[in-house]
Amino acid sequence: MNRKVRVIGSLGLIAGITSALAGCGKAPVGAPVNSSTTIPSKVVSSSSSQNIVVAFPYQPDTLDPNVSGQAISGMIDRNIVDTLVWINAKGQPTPDLATKWSIDATKTVYTFTLRQGVKFQDGTPFNANAVVFNLNRIENPATKSQSAISELGPFKSVKALSAYKVQITLKQPFAPLLTYLGTPNLGILSPTAVQKNSQAMATMPVGTGPFEVAKWVPQQEVVLKKNPNYNWAPPALNHSGPATLNSITFKFVQNAQNRVSALQTGEAQAIDTVPPTSFDALKQDANVTTYDTPYPGTPRYLAFNTSKWPTNDVKVRQALEYAVDRQGVIKAADSGVYSVAWGPLQAGTIGYNPSFQGMYAYNVNKAASILQQDGWSKVNGKWTKAGKTLSVSIYAISGVEDWTDIATAVQAYLQQFGVDAKVVALAEPAWYAAIMKGSSDNMTATYFMGTDPDILRSLFTPGAFGNWSLYSNPTVTQELNQASQTPVMADRLKIYNKVQQTIMNEAVMMPIYNEGDLYATTKNLTGLTFDMSGYPVYLSAKLK
Numbered sequence: 001m002n003r004k005v006r007v008i009g010s011l012g013l014i015a016g017i018t019s020a021l022a023g024c025g026k027a028p029v030g031a032p033v034n035s036s037t038t039i040p041s042k043v044v045s046s047s048s049s050q051n052i053v054v055a056f057p058y059q060p061d062t063l064d065p066n067v068s069g070q071a072i073s074g075m076i077d078r079n080i081v082d083t084l085v086w087i088n089a090k091g092q093p094t095p096d097l098a099t100k101w102s103i104d105a106t107k108t109v110y111t112f113t114l115r116q117g118v119k120f121q122d123g124t125p126f127n128a129n130a131v132v133f134n135l136n137r138i139e140n141p142a143t144k145s146q147s148a149i150s151e152l153g154p155f156k157s158v159k160a161l162s163a164y165k166v167q168i169t170l171k172q173p174f175a176p177l178l179t180y181l182g183t184p185n186l187g188i189l190s191p192t193a194v195q196k197n198s199q200a201m202a203t204m205p206v207g208t209g210p211f212e213v214a215k216w217v218p219q220q221e222v223v224l225k226k227n228p229n230y231n232w233a234p235p236a237l238n239h240s241g242p243a244t245l246n247s248i249t250f251k252f253v254q255n256a257q258n259r260v261s262a263l264q265t266g267e268a269q270a271i272d273t274v275p276p277t278s279f280d281a282l283k284q285d286a287n288v289t290t291y292d293t294p295y296p297g298t299p300r301y302l303a304f305n306t307s308k309w310p311t312n313d314v315k316v317r318q319a320l321e322y323a324v325d326r327q328g329v330i331k332a333a334d335s336g337v338y339s340v341a342w343g344p345l346q347a348g349t350i351g352y353n354p355s356f357q358g359m360y361a362y363n364v365n366k367a368a369s370i371l372q373q374d375g376w377s378k379v380n381g382k383w384t385k386a387g388k389t390l391s392v393s394i395y396a397i398s399g400v401e402d403w404t405d406i407a408t409a410v411q412a413y414l415q416q417f418g419v420d421a422k423v424v425a426l427a428e429p430a431w432y433a434a435i436m437k438g439s440s441d442n443m444t445a446t447y448f449m450g451t452d453p454d455i456l457r458s459l460f461t462p463g464a465f466g467n468w469s470l471y472s473n474p475t476v477t478q479e480l481n482q483a484s485q486t487p488v489m490a491d492r493l494k495i496y497n498k499v500q501q502t503i504m505n506e507a508v509m510m511p512i513y514n515e516g517d518l519y520a521t522t523k524n525l526t527g528l529t530f531d532m533s534g535y536p537v538y539l540s541a542k543l544k
Contacts (some may be wrong), residue, residue: 087179094234114126175486224248311443332412392414397427
């Protein structure tokens, strides 16, 4: 996760929501164009240079879209790779690299007609063989795909029917497939580049998008330069020809206030993940355009580790839910700008169920009653059972303020209630490794993007990438798989409602707040849009 420290994955995307927003502005200050791979690390923008700097929360794990599980990677990849379909503002699949498609009566065979005249950034022609190569690569365990493989669902095979016609066959119906094919995770890479050096895709992916990677400087920046040959934008974007911007420098600035300062001093023309404490002030700044871009998926929440004592006890989890005042956490961690979340899906996401509102509302008496019924008693102010003090570890990424602030606020409520709660702040790689292993943490803050309730399958089924709760409930697994194979959304929603109720009854997660992506640019950067996942699209952006 991804405010939105978009560390965490964009799993399970379907039927999306696109926000199309544009800024307006005035004149800039200039510097000469430098579109080569030697673009300086500090780029000063001008209407003539069309070079911008984006202050970015931090470095992604990889830019290989087929491998990464991080939404933050998708924010850059969206501008490098194209996808077979584009999800429009109504959440409908529309043409992109595929001009049309059909689905057979069994709902398991998809036939795509591909756009002709498209080339990858290394000059390799895009065709059916490229699609076959990419999907087979994702399926190959050696690729170690984290999100893309889940988004392919019950994939069986892919074959080229002709140079520009490709057929995907599934083992069983999979309702979210078309929308997943519109996510950057399933972006199409150059087979030539991958075969030449697959590992290089981590830092220099080669797609067909409007920008290509000029350089990656570890821990500092990723620089994209314009693809001058690009002329195949999805019709839904209403853009022809190459991008206007010559370069985009994603400069890694982990400190949130430093990102704000970079925008205010002109060192950056855009900042991602604006700290809520600064957002209102930036809205009042006549030189700044702000965006509060809603994104679908889960709310920000704390995942309980259901495999480790004491959070392997559902009664303990339920008590902890009641022991934390969400509104107080929001006020302490994010200046109270977000609304309280109560269920597994964020408000605005398909399948969102408002009936959970108020469930586990702050009530320490009820929390105490649950623990007492479970055999716990207070000794010297601490809840104790069988000689063991109730203690939990709350993991967070060090240096990322909102994550550590949430953990610290929750810790305070739990300590006040009599729980020996500690915050463990780790550097992102160590944090990630720890929660994936699941042997040491009891709780960790996270969120996942996804415009379809199918995201629940990626979070609450055994072996799924996002199942950081290590939750296993055969009934829930069966229901989520059934829902993914059900073609009618209304029927699917009945199943998802049942699953969400089970998740909340068993207190697998502690929802904290609904959030959006807070983004800000200088007024003179216009034409910025956002895709269905809330990823910025710079294709039509320009400096005035």
